[in-house]
Structures are given as structure tokens and as C-alpha cells.
Amino acid sequence: MQKSKIIKVIIGLFLVAVLAVFFLFFTNNTQLEKEEFFVEIPTGSNYDDAKKLLSPYVKSMSSFEIMAKLRSYPDNVKPGRFLLKKGMNTFQIVGAMRRNVPVDLAFNNQERLENLCERLSSQIEPDTTKLLAAFRDTTFLQKNGFSNETVFSMFLPNTYQVYWNISAEKFRDKMLEEYNKFWNKERITKATALNLTPVQVTTLASIVQKESAKKSERPTVAGVYLNRLAKEMPLQADPTVIYALKLRDNDFDQVIKRVLYNDLFIASPYNTYQNTGLPPGPIAMPDVDAIDAVLNAEKHDYIYFCASVEKFGYHVFAASYEDHQVNAKKYADWLNAQGTKR
Secondary structure (H helix, E strand, C coil), X not given: XXXXXXXXXXXXXXXXXXXXXHHHHCCECECCCCCEEEEEECCCCCHHHHHHHHXXXXXXXXXXXXXXXXXXXXXXXXXXXXXXXXXXXXXXXXXXCCCCCCEEEEECCCCCHHHHHHHHHCCCCCCXXXXXXXXXXXXXXXXXXXXXXXXXXXXXCEEEEECCCCCHHHHHHHHHHHHHHHCCHHHHHHHHHCCCXXXXXXXXXXXXXXXXXXXHHHHHHHXXXXXXXXXXXXXCCHHHHHHHHHHHHCXXXXXXXXXXXXXXXXXXXXXXXXXXXXXXXXXCCCCHHHHHHHHCCCCCCCCEEEECCCCCXXXXXXXXXXXXXXXXXXXXXXXXXXXXXX
């Protein structure tokens, strides 16, 4: 065979090999219905575990295994959340399995720690049980001045960037760090001026938020409760009674639109009709606006308020019990007209 023919054969074989490698490693090797998909590799997983989790989304696992060995992935499997994109080739897939993508974890409007943990466990690896255990760890609570009833005040509604495989303890510590940053010198000074601790401010803010969804009137509502505290009067906040009823029934899914007269006598430390001062802890997760509404409460002489029947969603305020009775009767008559029994 002539030398030129041998060269052509070699070149041809080389091109075939190059094309084979190209199609093996550098063409689409995904089978994704969506444009993007996250694969979650649990803590403690090995290479075989990772392959099982990846296999539904990879066309050719043999191609993946070859590239994985070439890039030393079998000995470097990491837990976390990894982003696959439609059309990725094998080289890109292996590369993607090395990049742990953070979660934009969000929470708000939770009523108690158990609800929060359920919400969190749907977004990060630790389950509800592990999260609850971390948040209720006795050593942690004592060290940071919390109790089982008040630790809920540590959580500020927001969006936080964390890794999916973050441990329950590390997440807890991150929330404590965020809490300490939030309670800066300015907010601490304002709380002290009100003779309240940060936990007490958050507890009161949870009541204020439950009382009014209107941010503009929250400082007025907060002012009413601060006036009552100053006079050592019971807060008589209906949301605390509702919380006590839900706690008694262990049913936080029930909807209670109306507090009945007999409800006011429920035996509970959260019942602010029967107990003076603040309840043992927050009755919900207040947002930053509600906390700042307490810290910047309006100064006035109001002692009473009830829902307005003329301006839906707002309240009418009164400095005297006589005026309050007039307002309260209007609201009760309106509820009766609507047929609201509970």
C-alpha cells in the first residue's frame, strides 16, 4: 500500500475517532422535559447513589460513566443541589455535578414553629424532626436567651440563600446570625425605650400583624397595646384567644373569623383577656413592618379599637369605653347581618 494511502487511512480513522468522541461526550445527553431540573444528592451518598438519581435524566449512562472516571467524579461525589439544563452534553453534566447551587429559601406567615419547620423541610434537606430538634436544643436556647415559646421570634420573614444540604444546626445558627444583625443598636435602643426586650417586641408585633393587615394603621394599633401595657390593663386581643383555641384543639388549619363570648374564658397563658401582659411568645411570625410598627408606635390616647364597618380592613379607635361600645355594637350588628357565627 502506498504511503499516501496509509496516511489517508490514518487520517480517516482519526477523524472517525474524533467524531465518535464528539458524539459520545459533546452532544446532548439529557432527557429532560423541562428546560432546567435540579438533582438533589443527599448527604452520605456515594457514586452508585448519584448514578441512580441521575439515570432518569441522562440518555447514555455509559457515556456519563466514562467521562465521570476521566474527571475523577466517582471519588469526589458531594451532597447538594445540582442544576441540569436541557441539551447539556456529557462533559457539561459531569461538570454540573461539581457545582452545588444554593437555594433561595423563603418563608413568611407561619403561625408556629412546627409550621415553619414543615415549610423549611420542603426546601432544604433536613426534615421537620431534625429542624425542630435543633431549634429546641436546650443548650442553644439557654445560651441565647430563648425558650421553646420564644425561639420562634428568632425567625425573620425573608428570602435567604443557603445550600440545600445545610444541616439543621447550621441553618439554625444562620438564622441566629440574621436575628442578631436585625436587632442592631438603633432597634435595641427603641425597644429599651418601650421597656421591652426584642422578644417582647416581636411578640407584640405578632398580635399587631394579626389585628391589622393594613401597614399604615399598624403603628396606631401598636400604640393602643402599649397604652394598655402602661396602664397594666389586659391586652384583650382577639388573635391571642384564637391562637389559644387552635393550640387547645391542636388544629392550626381551622378558620375562626369570630371570637365568641365563651371563648374569652379559655384557660391558656395565651388568652390576653384572662392574663395581663404579653403572652408567652409570638402567636405568629410578624414581618419586619409589624416589628418596626411597634418600635415606632404612634403616641395617642386610644385604649380601644374594633373593626370598621364603613372602611373594610381598617379599624376605628376610641379613648373611652363608652365610645368603644358604640363602635363595637356596630361591628357586632354587621357580623350578625352577615350570618357570621364562627
